[in-house]
Amino acid sequence: MRKNAETWMGIRAVLRLYEKMLRKVCARxxxxxxxxxxxxxxxxxxGKDTAADIVELRGLSKGAVSKAVDSLIRKSMLEKIPDKKDRRKQHLCLRSEAQSVREDIESVQEEFWDTVLEGFTAAELEGYEQFKKKLLKNIEQATERMKDNES
Known part of the structure; x- marks a missing residue:
């Protein structure tokens, strides 16, 4: 049971660290x-450029994403482009005005990974990559099985 709690606490700690590091971009x-x-x-x-994609893959609420998208459009950093086949679907496209934000986010992401992977050997990093691939494959397979069982 302890491993379970440590795992969830570790995941939350990783997310909190990234969010804390990202705050400087937000403030700037x-x-x-x-x-x-x-x-x-x-x-x-x-290729994942709709509000629904963000909600599903990033795990944010529809309301939060909608509010953020509207705000970014007002700030001229984002625009909506109607889908050519389905007018109800809107693609989100970053504008050039978001370039400095994108660069700052990339910088924070690099700093984040440098921080959390500091001190790992090349062999340990390779082991991590193998572990991550297996873990994500297991999650994907379990998710597919759950979808099949829901049908």
């Missing part, structure tokens, strides 16, 4: 955390 550009998340997500996930 007068953004909320969710607005920075939206910009970072769109930059790091080409």
């Amino acid at each position: 550009h007068q953004l909320t955390g969710t607005e920075a998340d939206v910009i970072g997500f769109l930059h790091n996930n080409p």
Whole structure:
């Protein structure tokens, strides 16, 4: 049972560290955390460019994403582009005005990974990559099985 609690606490600690490191970007550009998340997500996930994608993959609420998207549009950092096949679907596109924010987010992400992976040997990092791939594969397979069982 203890491993379970340590794992969840560790995951939360990693997320809190990243959020804390991202605050300097938010302060510099007068953004909320969710607005920075939206910009970072769109930059790091080409092809996943709808509010629904952000909600699903980033785990944010629809309301928070909608509010952040509207705010970023007002700040001229984001625009909505209607889908050519389905007018109800809106693609989100970062504008050039978001370039300095994207660069600052990338810098924070590099700093974050440098911080959390500090002191690891090349062999340990390779082991981490193998572990991560297996873990994500197991999660994906379990998710698919759950979808199949829901049908």
